[in-house]
């Protein structure tokens with residue numbers, strides 16, 4: 001198995017059967033070997049810098065009904081909110097003073113935020129903080145909308161593909177959502193010129209090793225700038241309330257594989273990883289991740305943007321999160337960078 005890791009390290013790719021073999025035969029010793037290689041590649045490309053993104057969750061209204069997600073339309077117990085443009089700008093101000101140079105605007109698919117409103121928000125943020133990058137994470141929209149947001153100044157877009165296996169996709173989403181459409185969006189975003197991020201949940205219900213292999217092959221094909229993966233965690237108000245969460249162990253293994261496949265990729269150690277294990281984000285960094293995304297949303301709405309149960313940091317001020325993260329990274333020999341943290345191909 002170590003030979004397969006050496007091969008991936010050298011050539012950045014493996015065949016379907018080889019990926020499957022690696023995932024199925026993993027064990028602690030093999031994982032440690034993989035993490036060492038992933039760390040080496042990460043350090044070669046990004047040193048010990050950890051890029052930070054300020055996450056602003058600006059609406060939890062959603063027209064979709066994804067079975068896993070706590071803010072799905074059918075969860076009538078979700079306490080819905082929208083931030084005003086002024087509140088979003090205030091979050092940016094707080095973030096800027098704390099050294100954030102990327103703002104990630106994330107929300108459910110809330111059509112109250114028309115293209116016009118989104119463009120107005122992008123222009124306002126860019127007007128005040130021309131040295132900052134804006135990442136959008138607002139789901140599926142048309143080519144024209146994506147193009148208009150890009151022209152207004154948004155330069156990155158996160159849209160997890162969720163699973164690259166069409167049957168599996170159908171078991172996680174209602175019929176009206178399709179993997180084909182999701183993939184089309186990703187290719188459009190790339191075509192427009194965004195730094196694009198795809199990704200998936202690890203351990204989502206009905207996921208098989210074959211699904212994960214499909215995910216890796218899709219990532220190879222799309223060749224994205226960012227890949228967001230984190231464990232699935234059940235939310236009490238969803239059809240998957242009783243399903244098991246994904247594991248730290250498998251998430252770390254996949255993070256490291258992805259680092260070897262795409263040496264330059266921007267790879268976050270996610271909040272979900274920090275939620276299933278108190279040291280999850282540190283371990284993610286040590287498995288090859290190079291991005292963290294502390295929350296900049298106003299405290300009052302943090303608990304309402306609940307995609308899954310037990311989400312961490314919902315009661316902490318942005319400044320607390322920022323300094324806590326700094327301490328955590330310093331403790332493992334890394335440091336938070338005050339920079340836009342672009343993909344290496346763009347720096």
Ligand code: SAH
Pocket residue numbers: 068069070106107108109137138139140158159160162200201230231232233234235272307308
């Ligand atoms: N509406 C936007 C943003 C979605 S929320 C969009 O469609 O892209 C961001 C991500 O959270 C999702 O892509 C999903 O992968 C993840 N997520 C949702 N519910 C989750 C859960 N129960 N456990 C772990 N991750 C979850």
